Amino acid sequence: MDTTLPPVPTGSDLFRSALVERVRAARPAIVALMAPAGFGKSTFVRQLLDGVPAVAICDCRGAASEIELARRVVAALADENPERSGSLSQSETILGDEHASAADRVGVVLAAWRVRTRPALFVFENAEDAIADPGARDLLAKLLASRPEPRTIVVCSRESLRMHLSRFAPPHQILSLRAADLAFTADEIGAIFAETGASGAAIERVATISAGWPIAVLLMARFAHEGRLDPLLDALDDVAYEELHEYLADQVLGDAPAAVIDGLLTCAAIPHATERDVRLALGDGDAFAAFLAFTKTSPFVTRAADGAFTVHPLVGSTLLERHPTRIETLLAPAAAAYATAGEYQRAAEIQLARGDHAAAAEALEHIEVIEEDVPPLDYARVLASLDRAVVLRYPKLWSVTALARTFTVDSRLLHEEVELVWSRLPADAPPMTRIYLYVFRVLMLSYIGEYEPALALVEDFRAQIAAPQAPTTAMHAYLLYLRSLMTARLGRTKEAERDLEAAWPFINQMHIMAGGTLVTLGADVARVRGDRASERERLERAIEHGRKTSFSNFIAFYEAEAAFGAWLAGDDADYALHAFALEAEVVREGVRGFAFFSAATRGHEREPQQHDHLKWVACGNLVAAANTEDEATALRYADVAREAAAANRSPFTQVLAALAVAELSPSRRSALRAEAASLARRIDAAELHAAVDAIGRGEHGGFLEPFVRRYRRDAEGGLPKGGLIVELVTGRVVRDGEPVTLAEREHALLTAIAMRAEALSRDRLTDLLWPDLGESAARNAFHVCLHRLKARVGDENVVVRTREGYRLGSEVRVDLWEIDRALATLRSDGPLDARRLTGMRDVNEQLRATRP
Numbered sequence: 001m002d003t004t005l006p007p008v009p010t011g012s013d014l015f016r017s018a019l020v021e022r023v024r025a026a027r028p029a030i031v032a033l034m035a036p037a038g039f040g041k042s043t044f045v046r047q048l049l050d051g052v053p054a055v056a057i058c059d060c061r062g063a064a065s066e067i068e069l070a071r072r073v074v075a076a077l078a079d080e081n082p083e084r085s086g087s088l089s090q091s092e093t094i095l096g097d098e099h100a101s102a103a104d105r106v107g108v109v110l111a112a113w114r115v116r117t118r119p120a121l122f123v124f125e126n127a128e129d130a131i132a133d134p135g136a137r138d139l140l141a142k143l144l145a146s147r148p149e150p151r152t153i154v155v156c157s158r159e160s161l162r163m164h165l166s167r168f169a170p171p172h173q174i175l176s177l178r179a180a181d182l183a184f185t186a187d188e189i190g191a192i193f194a195e196t197g198a199s200g201a202a203i204e205r206v207a208t209i210s211a212g213w214p215i216a217v218l219l220m221a222r223f224a225h226e227g228r229l230d231p232l233l234d235a236l237d238d239v240a241y242e243e244l245h246e247y248l249a250d251q252v253l254g255d256a257p258a259a260v261i262d263g264l265l266t267c268a269a270i271p272h273a274t275e276r277d278v279r280l281a282l283g284d285g286d287a288f289a290a291f292l293a294f295t296k297t298s299p300f301v302t303r304a305a306d307g308a309f310t311v312h313p314l315v316g317s318t319l320l321e322r323h324p325t326r327i328e329t330l331l332a333p334a335a336a337a338y339a340t341a342g343e344y345q346r347a348a349e350i351q352l353a354r355g356d357h358a359a360a361a362e363a364l365e366h367i368e369v370i371e372e373d374v375p376p377l378d379y380a381r382v383l384a385s386l387d388r389a390v391v392l393r394y395p396k397l398w399s400v401t402a403l404a405r406t407f408t409v410d411s412r413l414l415h416e417e418v419e420l421v422w423s424r425l426p427a428d429a430p431p432m433t434r435i436y437l438y439v440f441r442v443l444m445l446s447y448i449g450e451y452e453p454a455l456a457l458v459e460d461f462r463a464q465i466a467a468p469q470a471p472t473t474a475m476h477a478y479l480l481y482l483r484s485l486m487t488a489r490l491g492r493t494k495e496a497e498r499d500l501e502a503a504w505p506f507i508n509q510m511h512i513m514a515g516g517t518l519v520t521l522g523a524d525v526a527r528v529r530g531d532r533a534s535e536r537e538r539l540e541r542a543i544e545h546g547r548k549t550s551f552s553n554f555i556a557f558y559e560a561e562a563a564f565g566a567w568l569a570g571d572d573a574d575y576a577l578h579a580f581a582l583e584a585e586v587v588r589e590g591v592r593g594f595a596f597f598s599a600a601t602r603g604h605e606r607e608p609q610q611h612d613h614l615k616w617v618a619c620g621n622l623v624a625a626a627n628t629e630d631e632a633t634a635l636r637y638a639d640v641a642r643e644a645a646a647a648n649r650s651p652f653t654q655v656l657a658a659l660a661v662a663e664l665s666p667s668r669r670s671a672l673r674a675e676a677a678s679l680a681r682r683i684d685a686a687e688l689h690a691a692v693d694a695i696g697r698g699e700h701g702g703f704l705e706p707f708v709r710r711y712r713r714d715a716e717g718g719l720p721k722g723g724l725i726v727e728l729v730t731g732r733v734v735r736d737g738e739p740v741t742l743a744e745r746e747h748a749l750l751t752a753i754a755m756r757a758e759a760l761s762r763d764r765l766t767d768l769l770w771p772d773l774g775e776s777a778a779r780n781a782f783h784v785c786l787h788r789l790k791a792r793v794g795d796e797n798v799v800v801r802t803r804e805g806y807r808l809g810s811e812v813r814v815d816l817w818e819i820d821r822a823l824a825t826l827r828s829d830g831p832l833d834a835r836r837l838t839g840m841r842d843v844n845e846q847l848r849a850t851r852p
């Protein structure tokens with residue numbers, strides 16, 4: 001395994017060199033530090049982290065639910081790899097969405113966790129709080145079970161983990177350290193007291209009384225430096241071991257000045273408290289000087305390399321319980337000072353630490369993020385923690401959450417929310433705030449098929465500000481962009497194209513709007529004209545812009561359009577590529593608005609849910625109808641597609657649905673072809689008119705010919721074949737129902753790639769399969785094996801190469817992937833009923849299958 005622990009540093013007398021060496025020598029995948037408070041778990045972890053290239057610390061203190069733990073994991077993942085901050089920011093926002101199920105939100109963090117990373121060390125601090133809650137404990141177990149190989153995990157807990165770690169890693173890759181392991185040895189105690197002037201006898205008494213308990217030893221060392229050790233030891237003869245820490249803490253803190261107590265309280269209450277935070281809270285230079293002097297000799301508080309203060313958990317929790325009202329007095333001035341200075345992010349964080357959600361929201365509302373590609377992670381972290389009722393009172397905050405929730409929750413819900421926020425908007429609201437809400441009012445109306453009312457809203461606002469036809473400002477361009485989205489979907493393609501070209505110079509640097517422009521020009525303009533080359537080029541560029549934003553919901557939108565466009569044109573290779581990419585976004589990122597369509601493109605049965613977008617319910621049923629052998633079932637799918645298209649009110653989708661039903665229902669063919677021709681006349685695309693008219697005459701359908709041929713039962717290649725199935729449970733590989741015999745190494749290569757949907761690099765595969773060969777020999781062995789595998793299976797696309805590495809071809813099915821999808825559907829389908837029980841039994845039978 002690839003260790004992340006660097007060579008042992010030298011220096012500090014308190015460095016636990018023997019213990020650190022023991023951990024490094026073991027090269028563990030999981031380290032469990034289980035000991036009561038005060039055994040130096042956090043201090044020891046910091047020594048392990050020294051020199052590690054990628055580090056993350058997830059503090060589980062107070063994480064009393066799976067969602068709270070999930071939020072903290074996402075924040076820590078951003079520390080592990082700052083380059084992922086964009087996508088993780090969206091994950092934070094989705095985790096705060098109370099309308100998404102707990103399973104869906106947990107799925108978001110699990111997907112983020114599984115992303116392969118460089119070698120890193122991930123620490124769960126204070127894990128006892130997570131273990132106490134069943135949901136959080138279950139999430140922790142799932143995280144341990146799905147640990148990416150380069151990530152070493154350290155779990156620090158005051159209590160037993162209540163789970164067998166051997167479920168998550170082989171025994172030789174697990175190292176557990178308990179109180180006896182973490183206690184100071186006699187030599188370490190001697191080294192700590194070497195400079196105190198304490199006698200050998202006194203040091204022996206310290207070792208006996210403390211039993212090596214680190215916090216007690218360090219406190220007694222402080223007394224030794226002050227010349228008060230012997231009287232203390234005499235007093236401790238009558239103190240029970242379990243009361244030792246409280247007694248020593250009272251001895252130290254009992255005489256501490258108020259400034260020290262206030263400083264400790266501030267650091268305990270504010271996450272990652274900085275020197276400036278403490279200075280503002282204390283409000284007096286002398287008070288801070290007293291606190292700073294205390295920190296230099298006290299084991300109760302440590303200071304990180306970046307200057308942040310951390311209070312020992314025992315002391316922090318004790319002080320917070322003893323002085324709850326003092327927190328308000330200390331933190332309120334600090335938050336106010338940051339707000340006055342225009343540093344609203346830190347003001348919001350401190351207000352949240354005070355528990356004042358309204359004040360935190362008020363501070364965040366001052367921050368302009370809507371024009372950024374993605375909101376900063378710190379911003380998203382606070383926003384996700386706010387009550388939904390509070391967010392609905394702040395237009396900008398709601399707009400940011402809506403952007404991340406688009407295509408992940410029911411569009412009707414978002415429409416209701418934006419109208420509620422709009423109804424509360426004061427008359428003197430700033431123009432930019434009004435434009436935020438106008439944008440979402442228009443978009444949400446369009447997502448529920450209300451294109452005409454949406455267009456009326458845009459025209460109304462343009463009239464209010466006297467916007468010219470040719471934009472001269474960014475706001476003019478934004479409105480023209482919105483207008484074009486509606487006109488394009490209504491079939492006014494020439495008008496939409498003209499407006500988008502005029503708006504482009506003002507919006508092309510904003511990736512969300514640039515992507516939206518390109519997807520409209522591709523899917524709503526070029527597609528209805530049969531211009532496949534322009535459509536594909538524009539959609540590819542839209543996807544590039546989407547990936548720069550890290551908004552997985554918009555990436556999924558663009559991939560869905562690319563997949564459907566390719567399918568419509570009969571471009572099966574491009575269709576398979578984008579269908580696979582869409583599935584990755586839907587499954588990994590929880591973009592549920594495309595779940596039904598994605599399932600249809602991959603040949604999986606699934607019923608549409610409320611969160612499925614109307615257009616994509618129609619498109620998914622069109623695909624399902626073409627893929628179904630049974631004619632009655634195919635017609636049922638096509639009829640449902642026609643109903644969904646009518647509800648969505650986009651004429652081009654209605655044209656396609658009418659043509660599909662016409663092909664599948666001879667008795668209704670004439671009427672439905674006439675309906676398609678009538679609907680096509682709403683779209684200003686002569687190419688479409690010609691294609692539909694030709695189909696009506698029974699002639700070649702032009703650019704729509706590949707589409708209608710999919711529904712003709714005698715069309716060559718019109719229905720899918722059995723395809724290739726990799727059965728990881730049974731160890732078999734089946735093609736078109738027949739087993740395929742593979743050599744051992746070929747089977748191992750196929751299995752390694754099939755274990756996950758994400759691509760694996762060649763280096764990773766050679767490390768797994770040819771660990772004993774040199775780099776060049778392993779590379780050659782890999783390519784020979786891959787060539788033989790493709791030849792044996794009879795399919796060049798069984799394994800495909802991408803920028804990230806090698807993955808299975810889009811047409812290959814894997815039993816465990818399908819089982820995982822089935823379980824996800826069963827979990828989200830509501831109460832347990834006969835159908836769900838049958839589904840669970842089917843899954844159980846699949847998992848119980850034996851190897852031949």
